[in-house]
Amino acid sequence: MKNIKFLIIFLFATVNLMAQEQISYLALGDSYTIGEAVDSDSTWSQLLVTKLNQKGIDLKLEKIVATTGWTTDELISAIEKDKELANNTYDVVSLLIGVNNQYRGYGIKQYEEEFEFLLKKAIQLAGKKAENVFVVSIPDYGVTPFVKKNNKNAELIGKELKLYNQIAQNISNDYGVMFFDITPISLKAVWDKTYVAKDELHPSAKMYEEWAEYIESSVYLMLK
Template sequence: MKIIKSALIVFIVFSISMKSMSQDKYSYLALGDSYTIGELVEEEERWPVVLSKKLNDRGIEIEVEKIIATTGWTTDELIEAINKDKSLENTTYDIVSLLIGVNNQYRGYGIIQYEEEFEELLKKAITLADKKAKNVFVVSIPDYGVTPFVKNNNKNGAIIAKELKKYNKVARNICEEYGVEFFDITPLSLKAIWNTDYVAKDDLHPSAKMYEEWADYIEPGLYQLLNK
């Protein structure tokens, strides 16, 4: 009888352990533009990849299975890319991130268009996350107005900051409406004001060092979300 009980205990512990392990394996889809694909940085230096590595180090097994992002994309272009991607049909991911909008602002698109298309993208992200809003997170648009690119091209950094603030407010409000976590990394992007190490060689996009800090900021919050 003791042997049977011991075997039963071992089986239960093993089952719980296996269940815990299976829950710690997450597939990750990242949606966005140049900031997500990591313009001018190595693949392993992209913030979604860095973030996944940090979580793996914490014992949460997560893999970036797919990145849908291209430099220059606006919200409508990302929508089109998602709609055309046949690999997404009947496919879901455990985690989906979204960072989009800077090119809308850069091209002078209206805020109403951004609001409508961002909401559409967020709904698509939730669907791709198996209709679980808690498994989706949004990252704010960084303020590129503080980069050398703006000064070198005679652009107005103050206006850029003001417009991006409106975009980020729209995104945050929609996230709150759908119960999606919003990570505000914009203050971190301001470090480029005094340290060009945070800027890539084109004087515009974030460097690997900046992406590392984004990942450091997002990691604790995402870790908490995954352990709820």
């Protein structure tokens, strides 16, 4: 009887320990984070989790706060209204935002101020640990068929997004947050349309796979 009791206590403690070891991940962003036009298993954030799971890191994509079309101010509003976020922190937080600011022609100053606010919020949601937050650059959608079909200025889009990304990288550096520049990967769509989803605008699963591969090793070291 004592042995059975001991076994039950041991199993309970083991299960509890395993639960404590699971690493929670919160992803903040827009269509690039939810993976518009691809399956949920093919988003870069989920692929990152899958890759790290395969390497023995018990990471779980606990929550995604992202919607297609969101600008920085809309993401801020969504975060502030989310009661779950108000009462929780996460072991890892990612942030990818800004393409819709550029698309709608919002001012650079607004992006700079609101991106910094969001980064500070991401750090807060990561238990005030800047080292557990990472930022992903905005891909250059100027190379997609959508831009050509809609007679948009691809050169101007690339130029403006380069400025947006430089702002995000500078602010990330100021706060000691890792910044992943995936924009060069997005440029592969110039010669290979398999990097673009069927909507001819968003990244395909193939491109997201390469984003995840690029980010994986650094996040792995972060969590070890």
